[in-house]
Amino acid sequence: MSSFILTAWVALAVAAISPGPNLVAVASRALGSGRNAALHVAAGLATGAFLWSFLTAVGLGALFDTYPVMLRLMGLFGGAYLFWLGLKGWRAVLTGQGGQIAPAIGQGARQDFLHGFTVTVTNPKVALLWASLSTFVGSEIADWPALLLFTMGSAIIAFFIYGTYGWFFSIGGIRDLYSRFHAASEAIFGTLFCGLGMVLVHRSL
Template sequence: MIPGTSFTLVTQQVMAGSRVDGVRAALGSACGLLVHATFAAIGLSALVMSSAQVLTAVKLLGGIYLIWLGVTTWRSTRRGVRPMVRRRWRLPWARLGGFGQGLWSNVLNPKAASVYLTLVPQFLSSSRSIAPQIATLAVVHVAIVLMWLLFWTSVVAAARTAIDTPRFRRGTSRLAGVVLFGLGLRTATAS
């Protein structure tokens, strides 16, 4: 529930588009967590986290992706178009809009993977099969995150209707762009 990438993406999507766009970003973020839970259940996350080169590559990809989102969000304020709508070149998942942004921002986030490698094992019992236990914890985790992001989507949508001006939308898009850029730099350079 700590504000981060998913929080920023949901805010940006609602401010640039609508409540539905925020819901899509929240659902994408939740699906990204499910990807990490699946990776943890089959042991892939442990492999990635144990290999310095692979972990560095994931961090760099995640950081570059967030920086790209930040720059495109900032640039969209100049052109007056919604981010991800018109581009000379687009990422393959750009047509997925907020859902794709939420999904890939979590899939490429090594901190999301570390939750399933550091926090989840504390709640697992070695006397039972691991995969169902991880699945149960993942469902609870995703439910909490999704409830929080959907609540935040409603708050931002309500605030937007109260103070909806082009200047405010431009300012929040720029702020979201800066935050995404900063999160990308932090992700790419984290040790």
């Protein structure tokens, strides 16, 4: 297995664990309607991750093969974006903003699934993240087995992380616990994003 694919999966996992619209989508359903509704949302998020990983490997990868200079430019842009996300996390820590998750009532399995899918495929943060990851894997997906491995692996990572969040937030009293440690999580993931961004920029120079 390519080390670049592993690196992309690590970056995906860090992004999935960190606070953002995807986390809010699954956590709000868990708080409002329990574990099953949250898992339906998580399945939608995982399906979105499958789609984004496929487009990353096939569409953006082919584009970078045709225009190699775009790979370098995207690496610089993507690294700067990840670094900005890190700074945004630290700003939330210093200002005390963010971390507010309101309960949301589930709308049924199909609607909850579509809600998760729609959130992740229309989220600019997710789109730019996958564009950044394409700089790792764009030239590494050379055949269908590698493509299947990358896309299925990405979907499994997303479902595992968001499903765990769904289970976690469905437990009574977790909302208060999350609010208590939100600042610490923002600081940790802000630091990780800053580090990933600097690595990506360095590789692209």
